[in-house]
Amino acid sequence: MVIIIPEIIKESVTNLMKNGERSDDRGFDDYREISLETGVIKKAEGSARVKIGNTQIMVGTKPQIGEPFSDTPNVGVLMTNSELIPMAAPDFEPGPPDERSVELARVTDRCMREAGVLDLEKLAIVEGEKVWMIFLDLHILDYDGNLMDAAVLGSMAAIMDTKIPETRVEGDEIIIDREKMIPLPIKEKALMCTFAKIGGELVVDPSLEEEQILDARISIGMREDGSICAMQKGGMKPLTKDEIIKAVSRTQKITKNLMEHLPHN
Amino acid sequence: MITIITNKDLGTGTEASQRADGRAFDELRPLKIEAGVLKRADGSAYLELGGNKVLVAVYGPRELHIRRLMQPNRAVLRCRYNMAPFSVDDRKRPGPDRRSVEISKITSEALTPAVFLEKFPRSTIDVFIEILEAEGGTRCAGITAASVALADAGVPMRDLVVSCAAGKADGQVVLDLSEVEDKDGEADVPVAIMPRTGEVTLLQSDGNLTAEEFEKALNLAIEGCKKISKEQKNAIIKRYGD
Amino acid sequence: MIFIEDKEMVIPGDVLADDEYHSGRGTFKEDGKICSSLVGLVAVRDKKISVIPLQSKYIPKRGDVVIGEITDIRFSMWNLDINSPYSGILPASDVFGKEKRDLNRTFDVGDVLFLRVVDVDEVKKVKLGLKGRGLGKFRDGILIYITPTKVPRLIGKKGSMINMIKDETKCEVVVGQNGVVWVKGEPTMERVAEKVINMIEEQAHTSGLTDRVRNMLFELLGKEKPSEEPKEDEEQEEDVENGEELIQ
Numbered sequence: 001m002v003i004i005i006p007e008i009i010k011e012s013v014t015n016l017m018k019n020g021e022r023s024d025d026r027g028f029d030d031y032r033e034i035s036l037e038t039g040v041i042k043k044a045e046g047s048a049r050v051k052i053g054n055t056q057i058m059v060g061t062k063p064q065i066g067e068p069f070s071d072t073p074n075v076g077v078l079m080t081n082s083e084l085i086p087m088a089a090p091d092f093e094p095g096p097p098d099e100r101s102v103e104l105a106r107v108t109d110r111c112m113r114e115a116g117v118l119d120l121e122k123l124a125i126v127e128g129e130k131v132w133m134i135f136l137d138l139h140i141l142d143y144d145g146n147l148m149d150a151a152v153l154g155s156m157a158a159i160m161d162t163k164i165p166e167t168r169v170e171g172d173e174i175i176i177d178r179e180k181m182i183p184l185p186i187k188e189k190a191l192m193c194t195f196a197k198i199g200g201e202l203v204v205d206p207s208l209e210e211e212q213i214l215d216a217r218i219s220i221g222m223r224e225d226g227s228i229c230a231m232q233k234g235g236m237k238p239l240t241k242d243e244i245i246k247a248v249s250r251t252q253k254i255t256k257n258l259m260e261h262l263p264h265n
Numbered sequence: 266m267i268t269i270i271t272n273k274d275l276g277t278g279t280e281a282s283q284r285a286d287g288r289a290f291d292e293l294r295p296l297k298i299e300a301g302v303l304k305r306a307d308g309s310a311y312l313e314l315g316g317n318k319v320l321v322a323v324y325g326p327r328e329l330h331i332r333r334l335m336q337p338n339r340a341v342l343r344c345r346y347n348m349a350p351f352s353v354d355d356r357k358r359p360g361p362d363r364r365s366v367e368i369s370k371i372t373s374e375a376l377t378p379a380v381f382l383e384k385f386p387r388s389t390i391d392v393f394i395e396i397l398e399a400e401g402g403t404r405c406a407g408i409t410a411a412s413v414a415l416a417d418a419g420v421p422m423r424d425l426v427v428s429c430a431a432g433k434a435d436g437q438v439v440l441d442l443s444e445v446e447d448k449d450g451e452a453d454v455p456v457a458i459m460p461r462t463g464e465v466t467l468l469q470s471d472g473n474l475t476a477e478e479f480e481k482a483l484n485l486a487i488e489g490c491k492k493i494s495k496e497q498k499n500a501i502i503k504r505y506g507d
Numbered sequence: 508m509i510f511i512e513d514k515e516m517v518i519p520g521d522v523l524a525d526d527e528y529h530s531g532r533g534t535f536k537e538d539g540k541i542c543s544s545l546v547g548l549v550a551v552r553d554k555k556i557s558v559i560p561l562q563s564k565y566i567p568k569r570g571d572v573v574i575g576e577i578t579d580i581r582f583s584m585w586n587l588d589i590n591s592p593y594s595g596i597l598p599a600s601d602v603f604g605k606e607k608r609d610l611n612r613t614f615d616v617g618d619v620l621f622l623r624v625v626d627v628d629e630v631k632k633v634k635l636g637l638k639g640r641g642l643g644k645f646r647d648g649i650l651i652y653i654t655p656t657k658v659p660r661l662i663g664k665k666g667s668m669i670n671m672i673k674d675e676t677k678c679e680v681v682v683g684q685n686g687v688v689w690v691k692g693e694p695t696m697e698r699v700a701e702k703v704i705n706m707i708e709e710q711a712h713t714s715g716l717t718d719r720v721r722n723m724l725f726e727l728l729g730k731e732k733p734s735e736e737p738k739e740d741e742e743q744e745e746d747v748e749n750g751e752e753l754i755q
Contacts, residue, residue: 004588006576007617012649016694023649023698041398042316044351054304058397060351065267083359085347087322087393089305094345096360137350137359139395141320142303165269176269308562326564326592337630340592379519381535381544385566387631388592416519419562419654421544423535424520461520461542501518501546505561505712 003091003212010213014199024207029254031205036153036261038161046162046184050154052205054144059136059154063164065125065176066133076123076131080109082138082151089143105138107192107232108151111221112136115190115229117159122185125167125174132164134184145208148219148232152192153261159184160263190229191258193251194219197239202247204254218244220251224259283435285446286315290439293429293489298410298500300417306393308418310500312410315443316400318352321410323418325390340385344373346407348396368404369394375408375428375457375467381421390420401444405430405455408467413497417504425497426466428457429489431482433474438481440489454479456486460494463487513551516712517543523556533558548712561712565591565655565685567633571624572642574650574683575635577617580610587620587635590652590685595633597622602637619645619689621681641681648679648691651704655686657711661704668707668717675724676700699727 013023026032032053041047044060068075082105084092097105112118123132136158138151163181167174196206196214206214215237221230228248233239284290294315303309306322313319326340334341346368348357361369372394380390392414394407408428416425432442434450447453452472458465474482509524511517521543523534530536533545534556543549547560567573567589575587575595587595597620599610614620621643625636637643653661661682662669673680678692678700690700703723710716725731 004576004578004617006619006650007615008619008645008648009650010617011647012694012697019694021694025698041318041349041351043354043398043400047351056303058349060349062351062356064356081350081359085393085395086324086345086391087303087306087320087395090324090327135350135356137356139349139351139397141395142305144304172266174267176267178269178271307564328592328594385564385592416546417562419545419560419564419656421533422519423537423542423544425518459520461522462538498518502516505516 005212009209013209013213017199017201017203022203023209028201028203029250031149031254031258032207034153034258034261036157036263038157038263045164046158046160048154048157048161050150050157052146052150052153053207054142055146055150056142057147057150057154058139058141059151059158060139061158061162062135062137063162064133064135065130065174068124068128068131073128074124074131075120076118077133078109078113078118078120078136079133080105080112080136080138080155082108082140084140084143087142088140092140092143103232103234104147104151107148107219107221107230108136108138108155111152111190111192111230112155112159115221115223116188117156117186117190119185119187126169130174134159134162134164143208145211146194146205148194149192149205149258152190152221153258156189156191157262160186188223189259189262190221190223191255191262192219192221192230193254193258195247195250197235197237197243202243202250204250218247220248222251222255226252226255283437284439286443288439290437291485291488293441293492294443296493296496298413298496300413300500300504306414306418308414308416308420310410310413310417312406312413314402314406314441316398317396317403317406318398319403319406319410320395320397321407321414322393322395323390323411323414323420324393325418326385326388326420327391329387329389334389335387338386339382340380340388340390342373342377342380342382342390342392344369344376344392344394344411346372346394346396346404348399348403352396352399368407371467371469372404372408372411376411376415376426378464378466379412379422379424379426379459380415381423384421390415399444401442401447402430402455404428405457408457409493409497413500416501424459424461425494426457426459427490427494427497428455428467429486429493430455431486431489433472433478433482438478438485440485452478452482454482454486456483456490458487458490460491509551509556511549513549515549516547517549517558518546519544523549523558527554529555531555531557533560560656562654563656565589567591567593567595567624567627567685569624569627571684572639573622573624573635573685574619574645574681574687574689575622575685576619577614580614580616583610585610585614587622589633589635590655590683590687591633593627593631593633595622595624595635597635597637601625601635614644619650621645621683621689645681645689645691648689649697649701651688651690651701653686653688653704653708654711655684657708658682658684658686660711660716661688661707663717668720671717671721671724672700672703675728699724702727
């Protein structure tokens with residue numbers, strides 16, 4: 001199913017932006033209301049429910065013991081998967097993940113992995129044989145624009161919430177001690193900030209309406225220190241170099257505020 | 266070799282009830298229902314029953330794009346029951362398995378008798394049930410929440426279908442089996458009814474029961490349904506702030 | 508015997524009355540009882556019981572006026588989304604007569620039109636037309652989507668509610684019976700109208716709505732509230748049977 005956006009909606013949103021306004025009265029650097037709860041799914045070792053405006057994602061983590069990749073025998077694995085389930089929008093179809101869903105999972109994964117959010121070496125149990133594999137599953141419940149930032153925020157929070165059993169090796173026996181649950185080895189925090197380009201302007205946290213009419217999109221993953229860990233340009237039209245550079249500097253300010261939403265440990 | 270040390274406390278039950286979680290034989294787990302929780306869906310509901318967390322979205326009646334499914338004189342009611350990967354102890358691989366396909370089918374059949382499908386020929390009503398956390402009895406929880414979501418979507422119905430299971434655990438016929446009772450118990454009987462007429466729209470039985478025990482379980486499940494039915498109504502009324 | 512009161516909120520399956528009463532919209536008769544089939548408010552008129560739904564989809568009816576969006580251009584017609592389980596078609600012959608012309612030069616995909624439902628056939632094919640006062644393509648403005656059953660509430664008695672919004676915001680407002688509303692005026696005024704219409708959508712089932720809408724309008728426009736609050740009409744919404752009321 002293809003959703004066609006009425007031409008007059010495109011025009012009215014674009015014209016407003018040229019006047020420095022948005023149809024929901026936000027400033028260009030403002031997020032919609034954000035809410036974040038952790039520990040919401042007891043059966044998941046870590047979980048978070050994130051809402052940005054009406055966009056809603058449930059994120060859960062599940063640790064499993066598995067074999068490491070042969071080229072990295074002494075590091076654990078973080079696997080990110082996302083499902084744009086048909087509950088979340090009238091045009092999401094049941095079935096295997098489509099390209100939007102795969103992009104969302106891969107961008108989230110890159111942002112977390114390249115930022116070095118987890119000290120993966122500490123997730124090795126027996127070098128070359130057994131490591132912790134952390135499955136991070138994004139369940140998209142309600143799609144009202146800007147899944148990227150919600151996905152990374154929810155993932156970061158779910159990882160911070162995750163506790164895995166302590167393991168030790170005794171002879172050739174691996175002991176998994178569920179009576180001693182320990183937090184994941186977190187080294188860094190990273191979040192993502194997405195801009196939509198509409199009518200020549202860049203606005204943060206695009207709503208569904210804005211996302212449906214945007215010319216281009218840029219998502220920037222950033223660590224706490226303001227360094228960049230991931231980026232993704234999207235949309236059918238180009239961005240200028242100047243726009244990209246400005247987006248990065250705006251992200252440095254915005255990410256600082258966004259970090260406040262994460263649980264404080 | 267991998268050894269797992271667990272601290273799962275299954276409880277021993279009280280003298281009065283002998284159920285692991287201390288409930289009386291005819292007692293439901295704590296229940297919470299909320300209607301209208303999603304923005305995009307035409308209707309939605311969230312339900313918690315014990316440790317179960319279920320979210321349901323309804324879209325429709327809407328245009329059906331698949332011609333071979335189209336019914337010339339009525340709408341089709343399609344259900345999709347799905348478990349989130351993190352909803353169970355061992356991660357569930359995404360996508361439908363045989364169990365979820367069967368549950369989707371019987372859910373659709375449990376709801377269909379209540380819906381005035383003939384009012385919307387050639388269209389579809391889609392019900393999406395997402396199990397966010399599973400603790401025994403998710404199919405019943407899904408059906409109960411789906412009725413609330415259908416009502417919330419403004420779909421005309423004869424009644425709100427409501428569902429609850431009874432069964433036999435530890436030699437005793439009990440209402441609303443928990444996960445432990447379901448796994449270790451002797452039998453599980455999920456039932457759905459239309460409470461106004463008492464007609465049964467879902468019935469399964471898994472396990473061994475005498476005819477007397479079955480009748481007792483069925484009666485117990487129907488009584489459970491009636492209790493849950495009140496909460497369905499409250500959830501819908503509350504949605505409009507009255 | 509009647510088991511409920513006028514304006515009481517009911518849900519599907521609720522028993523409303525014995526069959527000495529007549530079964531109206533939103534109800535059905537079973538085993539000698541009138542029951543509700545919807546979530547809505549009961550309306551008792553003499554011996555007829557109806558339920559006015561709080562939520563519903565638009566089902567096209569001949570003579571209705573609707574706002575639709577062009578989704579496809581075919582050989583001799585346009586396809587339109589009319590916010591309904593059934594999509595509509597606008598035959599080229601209705602626009603051009605017998606003359607042959609290029610369809611996409613007239614209306615393109617994404618255009619928004621105000622149309623009349625000319626016919627709904629047995630297979631739910633919805634034929635639309637543009638013949639009539641005020642019908643045609645919209646230029647500029649914004650669209651707002653409300654529940655179709657709330658359209659009469661937005662119009663108000665003899666257009667009182669919608670006229671108040673028009674007068675205060677100086678916007679043109681067109682309401683389709685399919686729940687799509689078009690508003691055109693100063694951009695800031697369009698947003699004021701949008702907020703007010705969304706509030707009506709949310710609170711359509713409550714009483715005292717006209718006063719609250721007036722207060723909200725005055726507040727958003729930064730005007731002083733009228734010292735003497737006009738007494739609210741008994742807001743008994745009527746069915747809008749005639750589309751002309753909507754065009755004005």
